[in-house]
Amino acid sequence: QVQLVESGGGLVQAGSSLRLSCAASGRTFRFNAMGWFRQAPGKEREFVAAIGWSGTDTLFADRVKGRFTISRDNAKNTVYLQMITLEPEDTAVYYCAADSSSFSPPRRLGDSYDYWGQGTQVTVSS
Secondary structure, eight states: OOEEEEEOOEEEETTOOEEEEEEEESSOOTTEEEEEEEEOTTSOOEEEEEEOTTSOOEEEOTTTBTTEEEEEETTTTEEEEEEOSOOGGGOEEEEEEEEEEETOOOOSOGGGOOEEOOOEEEEEEO
């Protein structure tokens, strides 16, 4: 059974940093693109960042560019989202996602991903 488990969320003040982790189990995703999405209360899910299988190709939403970085450790089957200078507008449930197709490029569309985690809450107070 494939599972993606996010961790690292929490309640922080504006300007703080957090690092989210997404640990995959049940299969390897070392050759697959992975992404982070988020959903704030009352809003639609939105793309945050994505990374290709090799780790060299990355995509970011404009509103997080320069503040968030995405990385992966294929040996650990884990992807990370490092977030700095957090803003109250970053408050959301953050979801990890994985593409089942090998060697696909990182994508912004949620429909490109086949596996999803349960999410981790990030709350940024002003």
